[in-house]
Amino acid sequence: xxxxxxxxxxxxxxxxxxxxSADLKIPEDIRVLLADYIGEVQFRLVxxxxxxxxxxxxxxxxxxxxxxxxxx
Amino acid sequence: MNIRIPWVIKxxxxxxxxxxxxxxxxxxxxxxxRSWPNVTKKALLLYGPPGVGKTSLVExxxxxxxxxxxxxNASDSRRREDIERIVxxxxxxxxxxxxxxxxxILMDEVxxxxxKEDAGGxxxxxxxxxxxxxxxxxxxxxxWDQKLRPLREICEFVQFKKLTKTxxxxxxxxxxxxxxxxxxxxxLDYIIERSEGDLRSAINDLEVLxxxxxxxxxxxxxxxxxxxxxxxxxxxTLRRLFSSNYAWQAxxxxxxSQLDYDTLKLWLEENIAYQYQDLEDLARAYxxxxxxxxxxxxxxxxxxxxLLTYAIDVMTAGVAFAAKNxxxxxxxxxxxxxxxxxxxxxxxxxxxxxxxxxxxxxxxKIHVSTSTAMNDVVPFLRVIFMNNPQVAAKIAxxxxxxxxxxxLLAGSNKSQVIEYYKNLKKTLxxxxxxxxxxxxxxSEASKSKNTTSSEAGKQDKGSKSLLSFVKK
Numbered sequence: 001x002x003x004x005x006x007x008x009x010x011x012x013x014x015x016x017x018x019x020x021s022a023d024l025k026i027p028e029d030i031r032v033l034l035a036d037y038i039g040e041v042q043f044r045l046v047x048x049x050x051x052x053x054x055x056x057x058x059x060x061x062x063x064x065x066x067x068x069x070x071x072x
Numbered sequence: 073m074n075i076r077i078p079w080v081i082k083x084x085x086x087x088x089x090x091x092x093x094x095x096x097x098x099x100x101x102x103x104x105x106r107s108w109p110n111v112t113k114k115a116l117l118l119y120g121p122p123g124v125g126k127t128s129l130v131e132x133x134x135x136x137x138x139x140x141x142x143x144x145n146a147s148d149s150r151r152r153e154d155i156e157r158i159v160x161x162x163x164x165x166x167x168x169x170x171x172x173x174x175x176x177i178l179m180d181e182v183x184x185x186x187x188k189e190d191a192g193g194x195x196x197x198x199x200x201x202x203x204x205x206x207x208x209x210x211x212x213x214x215x216w217d218q219k220l221r222p223l224r225e226i227c228e229f230v231q232f233k234k235l236t237k238t239x240x241x242x243x244x245x246x247x248x249x250x251x252x253x254x255x256x257x258x259x260l261d262y263i264i265e266r267s268e269g270d271l272r273s274a275i276n277d278l279e280v281l282x283x284x285x286x287x288x289x290x291x292x293x294x295x296x297x298x299x300x301x302x303x304x305x306x307x308x309t310l311r312r313l314f315s316s317n318y319a320w321q322a323x324x325x326x327x328x329s330q331l332d333y334d335t336l337k338l339w340l341e342e343n344i345a346y347q348y349q350d351l352e353d354l355a356r357a358y359x360x361x362x363x364x365x366x367x368x369x370x371x372x373x374x375x376x377x378x379l380l381t382y383a384i385d386v387m388t389a390g391v392a393f394a395a396k397n398x399x400x401x402x403x404x405x406x407x408x409x410x411x412x413x414x415x416x417x418x419x420x421x422x423x424x425x426x427x428x429x430x431x432x433x434x435x436x437k438i439h440v441s442t443s444t445a446m447n448d449v450v451p452f453l454r455v456i457f458m459n460n461p462q463v464a465a466k467i468a469x470x471x472x473x474x475x476x477x478x479x480l481l482a483g484s485n486k487s488q489v490i491e492y493y494k495n496l497k498k499t500l501x502x503x504x505x506x507x508x509x510x511x512x513x514x515s516e517a518s519k520s521k522n523t524t525s526s527e528a529g530k531q532d533k534g535s536k537s538l539l540s541f542v543k544k
Contacts, residue, residue, distance in 0.1 A: 039382025
């Protein structure tokens with residue numbers, strides 16, 4: 001974000017765009033789950049939350065989901 | 073050599089029998105026209121998917137039964153004035169062409185009457201239907217459109233069905249033979265599959281493919297005919313949404329639907345419970361819907377429309393992939409139903425309006441706000457109206473309530489109250505006419521009104537006390 005001068009919601013929007021593309025191979029219900037997470041973070045940013053903290057929290061959540069997926 | 077006319081026009085049904093299938097609709101329309109104006113509803117609403125012959129059938133019927141057709145379709149502007157102009161035309165002008173005085177007004181695609189550009193259009197149609205001297209036929213793809221609600225009660229509904237593949241194949245084959253083209257079976261199948269029961273679009277496709285060509289392969293057809301976006305009705309939308317296998321598929325259903333996200337929300341609220349049976353699946357689906365609802369609320373609160381996409385994601389894909397325990401439920405065929413919330417709202421509209429009018433009457437009479445009238449006055453009125461019809465009638469007269477309002481207040485007691493109310497009104501009117509008669513008679517003689525009222529007769533006295541009550 002710092003190097004490219006992006007805002008938190010720019011990153012979120014890009015994530016959301018990738019989420020429903022065919023290149024990303026994850027179960028369909030996980031897509032929905034992630035969309036909801038991203039949407040929630042987007043809302044918090046609009047409300048005035050801090051980009052860094054919110055995105056880090058989102059990443060942590062995604063990592064957790066990823067770990068669970070690879071275990072299955 | 074000869075003028076090129078589009079095949080859809082060239083092969084437009086000329087006679088009633090040329091219209092494929094739709095036997096039920098044909099019969100219903102013809103019978104209705106025969107018995108006009110002795111019909112319960114003065115207008116017909118033909119509804120069904122596009123390209124199945126709604127307009128064509130009306131035109132064919134008009135031709136065969138020698139009616140003059142006055143058309144008003146989507147390309148005309150349909151504001152109040154435009155519709156009123158048509159009425160004038162229909163009731164006065166005599167046709168130069170057909171010599172017949174019989175007319176039909178055909179209003180094509182009434183669901184396309186825009187609320188903004190055609191302001192007052194629907195209301196004008198409603199008024200037109202109420203006092204028409206000419207049969208009116210309307211067509212629509214989606215009769216459940218909110219805008220059409222005022223028309224729904226005053227129109228007889230006639231359903232047009234989607235055409236089956238066999239029916240379409242026969243028609244297309246006939247055209248092929250006539251145009252001397254050899255259409256491969258697989259190409260024809262592809263065209264039919266693509267058209268989803270829309271004969272008009274199928275004929276158009278056929279023409280596009282064989283314009284200046286005699287042979288086309290399936291591959292070429294695939295390239296030439298790009299997939300088209302189609303508007304699905306609510307039922308089809310739900311079916312596609314629930315049965316989608318990919319998230320993007322579920323999301324696409326909303327783009328191809330007549331529903332917007334707000335209405336889809338209501339339809340889902342109503343129908344998730346029919347589709348899913350497992351309790352956990354149900355909970356998941358409704359949770360997804362409620363998340364979508366939260367997003368929609370946040371959009372209104374924050375004004376950040378970027379959130380809309382997330383709302384749509386969870387509403388469509390979220391609901392579609394909620395069936396984890398019973399994934400087969402996704403494909404189950406169930407009968408979806410119109411959102412109860414909307415039906416209830418439209419049903420109770422009349423009552424809510426009457427109550428509001430009544431509150432205004434009370435409020436202006438006793439100088440309180442309408443909410444005070446609702447909370448502090450109406451409950452007592454209810455008790456009085458249900459237990460003491462005589463007093464109730466006097467109060468009703470004083471407030472100037474309508475019969476419908478009395479009915480709402482008195483419940484099962486209404487007939488009694490209304491009877492007293494009518495008697496009261498009659499005696500009052502009599503009394504008034506007597507006083508005015510006497511007043512005019514006396515004024516010629518003595519110019520004194522006071523004496524007239526003091527000399528009022530016995531009958532007059534009773535109503536006088538009434539009048540004084542009313543004045544209180």
